[in-house]
Amino acid sequence: MGASPTLISSVQRAFRLLEAASAHQNGAPAKQLARETGLPLATAYHLLRTLVHDGYLRKLDDGAFVLGDRLQTLHSTGSGQALLSRVRPVLAALRDELSSAAYLTFYEDGEIRVAEIVDGPRAPRADLWVGFEDAGHATALGKSVLRELDDEARREYLSRHPLHDLTPRTVTTAATLIRQLETTALAPAVTDLEEYAVGTVCVAVPVRSGHTLGSLGVSMPRDQLSRIDEVRELLLPSAGRVTRSLSLTI
Template sequence: MPRRRELGRSDTVEGDSGDEPDYTVRAVERVCSILNLLQESIDGVSLIEVGQATELPKSSAFRYLWTLEAHRYVERTEDTGLYRLGLGFVGMQSRHLEVLRERARPWLERLRDEFDESTHLGILDGDRVIYVDIVHSRNRIRLASARGERDPLHSTALGKAVASRLSDTRVRELLGRTGMGALTDRTITSVEAFLDELARVRASGYAVDDEENECGARCVAAALPGTRLPAALGIGAPSTRLGPGDVERIAARLKEVSRQVSADPVPEQRGPAELG
């Protein structure tokens, strides 16, 4: 005779009452609450805030976060101790991301050597652009972005290039969530002005951050065509070395390389010396 499953407190049996059956699991609900809280945050949330949102004691909230962090769905910022969404959600297509990174890496190195400036691979992560890979310039004075760092869409070349692959409706939604704070006196702070900028990016095939994210820094980026993830390649440098007259030349090379990255086989089949 089959054993009868014992019912938990949240279980009901159809026909026992007129209420709809409740199949919710409290632990899963708490995980969803944590993830929703992180999704809505721009700068990250503290352990105390997670505990308050989930009605969990601090020690229990920490165990939830620790488990999610172990699976890369949450990451903790070392300097602030705040928690934010991790690459695990991009990891829903994690193999595709890894292949993309493997394809892009030799090209990032090659571009760094060609221009002697830092090169980046970025993707859309929630409502910001995240640096998936970086090859730093060998110059002592250089842009100091870090892998895993997240930047706004509206003020960065990578952000603009990634946003150019989205619909205007989606862009409005993301900007409405994050706001458009002025990081320098050149930052675009109007949604309509930003959409006009995206129209130029789509027409030209490249985006420019002209000291809009950081004074004294200029970046150029091009979206990767034909990928499942909104992604882009970029080159950034102090504006004293990357002047307005250099933008077209760098952009042309980035567009060429972006097309090649999308078309390349997995790098194990080719070495950097074979790359055209």
């Protein structure tokens, strides 16, 4: 069922008000915006109140309307999507070459977050039964980030994140985790050997987006453990391509 003509015209009027408000660096009052958009004042007032309520506009103390934080969020999200579109082919190539799901994470606002997962029928993703923000110590992707952090940042992260016991193989003490991170034989790659999910192993390497640290990795069934060296050798140049792509200005 299509949108009604009334709804469509309301959306069009709201966009006209946003465009008019964006043309005034210091904002403009409702009467001026109504005049510039050709809208009845009552209609403009109603739409402006709605746009303010939803965060698309902000009303200043002097009564002027300026663009709100919600639009900045949309812009930032759009920029992030444009960046991710550059690296999805790299993740897809990893998936196809290794028949393994590929993952990209970033360390933002003190949390390790999944930015992208590329999987398929022959390369299913791991069962993300615990969010990555609560499992950085147990995933190769999280441990890759933790390994690259300086001592102070790593201690700060671990002070805020309990090392939950997710499987019988999960490391649950900070000292043991740090020792493993600093002595891994596959450096700069790190592994998760059934520490996050029984039956699943993962390998990850660091990437960067400007000053933002992240990680690139793949997950595999436990019976593919013998391929870890092969996986590492494919991940490293792929991580380089991801970092180069993410360093380009949009």
